Each structure stands twice: as C-alpha cells, then as structure tokens.
Amino acid sequence: MSFLAQRLSRIKPSPTIAVTQKARELKATGRDVIGLGAGEPDFDTPDNIKAAAAEAIRRGDTKYTNVDGTPELKKAIVAKFRRENGLDYKPEEITVASGGKQVIYNAMMATVDAGDEVIIPAPFWVSYPDIVLLAEGTPVAVPCPQNNQFKLRAEDLEAAITPKTKWLILNSPGNPTGAAYSHDEMKALTDVLVRHPNVWVLTDDMYEHLVYDDFRFVTPVEVEPRLKERTLTMNGVSKAYCMTGWRIGYAGGPVDLIKAIAKVQSQSTSNPSSVSQAAAVEALNGPQDFIAEHNKVFKERRDLVVDMLNKAPGLSCHRPEGAFYVYPSCAGTIGKRTPQGRVIETDDDFVTYLLEAENVAAVQGSAFGLSPFFRISYATSTDLLREACNRIQRACAALQ
Numbered sequence: 001m002s003f004l005a006q007r008l009s010r011i012k013p014s015p016t017i018a019v020t021q022k023a024r025e026l027k028a029t030g031r032d033v034i035g036l037g038a039g040e041p042d043f044d045t046p047d048n049i050k051a052a053a054a055e056a057i058r059r060g061d062t063k064y065t066n067v068d069g070t071p072e073l074k075k076a077i078v079a080k081f082r083r084e085n086g087l088d089y090k091p092e093e094i095t096v097a098s099g100g101k102q103v104i105y106n107a108m109m110a111t112v113d114a115g116d117e118v119i120i121p122a123p124f125w126v127s128y129p130d131i132v133l134l135a136e137g138t139p140v141a142v143p144c145p146q147n148n149q150f151k152l153r154a155e156d157l158e159a160a161i162t163p164k165t166k167w168l169i170l171n172s173p174g175n176p177t178g179a180a181y182s183h184d185e186m187k188a189l190t191d192v193l194v195r196h197p198n199v200w201v202l203t204d205d206m207y208e209h210l211v212y213d214d215f216r217f218v219t220p221v222e223v224e225p226r227l228k229e230r231t232l233t234m235n236g237v238s239k240a241y242c243m244t245g246w247r248i249g250y251a252g253g254p255v256d257l258i259k260a261i262a263k264v265q266s267q268s269t270s271n272p273s274s275v276s277q278a279a280a281v282e283a284l285n286g287p288q289d290f291i292a293e294h295n296k297v298f299k300e301r302r303d304l305v306v307d308m309l310n311k312a313p314g315l316s317c318h319r320p321e322g323a324f325y326v327y328p329s330c331a332g333t334i335g336k337r338t339p340q341g342r343v344i345e346t347d348d349d350f351v352t353y354l355l356e357a358e359n360v361a362a363v364q365g366s367a368f369g370l371s372p373f374f375r376i377s378y379a380t381s382t383d384l385l386r387e388a389c390n391r392i393q394r395a396c397a398a399l400q
C-alpha cells in the first residue's frame, strides 16, 4: 500500500508550472530556450507598491493579522468593487487569501461534497478541475470550441446543469484563451442561472484589467444583481499589478460563504502575509495609470503574435479580447512528419517538437481540456516574442 493518500492520485502537478520549470532547466544547461509558458507579466511591481511594503515593514506590520484580511485591505477592496464594478459589498462580505488560487481552493473545500458537480467551461485554467477533485467533487467540463470563440453558450450551460450541480466556474478574460464575455454574452448566461437557484457562481475575474480594443469588462453580479446572494466574485492583484509573487487574492460574497472560507483558512495557512496585504492596499488605492501603459504593450504583442502565428503553416490563431494568452489551433500539423521522422499525433507531440527542434516552450492544449491547441503567454519581451514566432514558423514549415 502506498504511503501517499488516495486523494493525491486524483490530481496532477500543474502542467504550466512543469513547462516553465523544464524551460528553466534547459536554459541552465546552456540551451537558448524561449519560455512562453509562464502566466505572469514580465513588468516589475510598480515602485509605489514596493515602497508601501517597505513602509509596512518599518512600521512593524509584521505580525499576524485577521485570518481573512486586515480592515484596511478589506476597505480598499470594498472601494474597488464599488468604483470599478458598481458592486456593493460590506467588509464582512470580503475575504483575502494568499493568492486567487487559495480563494478558489478554500471555497471548494468549504462547500463541495463527494458527488457534487462543478461546471467548468473548457478550455479551462488547469487548477479548477484538480481543486474540485481534491475537494472530492466531480468536475464537469463543457467544451467551448473555437467556433464559439471559446465561450460558454447559454444552451450548453443549460444542458450541463443537473440536480447535482453546485457551482459554475466562470473566468473572463480567460486563461488559456484570453476570451472575454461581452455584456450580452454574460447576460445570456446569467438568464440561465436565474432559472437555476441551486447553482452557485464562482467568477474568476483575475484578468479584469487586461482587456484591449476598448472591450468593456463585466462581472456576473453587475449584469444580474439577483445572483449576488449566490456568487463569489474573485479577483486579485497578481496579474494587473504585476504582483504574482506577493500572493494576494480576494473575493466578495455572501457572509455565510465568506465565514466558511475563513474557517478553512484559519486551520490551514491563517492570514496572508501582512506585508503583502499592505502592498495590496497601495495597489488598489494608488495610481492606476500604469495599467493602461502595460495594456498598450500587451495589445501590440498580442497583435504581433496573432499575425505571425497565422503565417505559420498548419496553425490558426484567434485574436482574443484580453488576458495575455493566445490559444492557437495546431490541427493543421496533426498527421505531419517532423524532419526527424516522427509523426505529430497530438498537441503534446507538437509542443515537444517545438521545444526539441526550435527551443520554444509552450503548453499543450490537452492540459487545458481542449485539443489540438497550445497556449502561448505573450507576457514576455516583444523581441523574444518575435524570435519565438519566427522559430515556430520555421518549425511548422519544416513539417511534411
């Protein structure tokens, strides 16, 4: 009998972290690898945020805080929801954790029993199904193909709901495709949800600020206030504020759920870092203009990558509304042969070929639940992206 718990056999290590690590290892051996796997901005944390953290240390904000967040940070989050989303949450309806990932983990642990179903539109962020599995729930992936712009349609949602459905997880703009729901697209989904009062909504708004071409972000409760009593509106500072390492995520939701989430956290990690919380207060309350500056660069990179990938034989790439990912189809390479004589049968084969032939590390679509695609993060320098796309074009042209 294995020493390891059975629950561990249900899940796999994060494939995106695995690709990033592999790229790092190969680089350390001297190979000229371009890593396009990482889901984090290449921009540094803004100086005012760093200064707020340094000041917090000097002030002595170095002790335990309330388990689910300091009053100052909750106040800043309440103000953020009001200002940016038109949502009225009270401080007791807010929770803060060590990253958005922990909010989701705590929420699933606090609410999901064996047999409960959680609807997850596919392709999905790799952690959703595995967190549901750890909580002994059943992830129900609903395919959202490219010809639906990788978005969940009302009829697909309706068809996926069963008496066992506990949650729907929505993520807009989404990882791995960058697809984001317009007001009307979101309304079509919330109309379905209004008719199913037993289904709760976890909306992962982590990429809220990363939208391009004047796209207007919406979150479910803003579109349908009647869902507020059964929605967890999750967000965080990791992506928009370039604070992935600081580990602060947060959510607004009904008091009973927020209390349950805090209970899980109180018996696991306790409060998120006091210093990071002080930094997050400055992130939310301080100047926001760098976000638009970053977005200008991200949009240019998105357009560069989409245009170059669409010139690669066998690839076809959509132009997503947001986040910093594209999710090109590699269907046109399937069945082709590499110069080494290997046949590309899956998107796993395709990304392995890219890494071996051209030292480009991307993540296979199978990790995200929709094949044959692969994910590229364009949160890296424009020069590196151009070089990476040149290499991908070359690799595709070499297939026969």
Ligand SMILES: Cc1ncc(COP(=O)(O)O)c(C=O)c1O
Binding pocket: 039, 098, 099, 100, 101, 102, 125, 171, 174, 175, 204, 206, 236, 237, 238, 244, 247, 248, 249
């Ligand atoms: C869709 C999505 N949600 C949540 C997270 C996790 O964010 P955090 O770093 O705050 O835990 C990520 C990180 O990659 C993500 O892509």
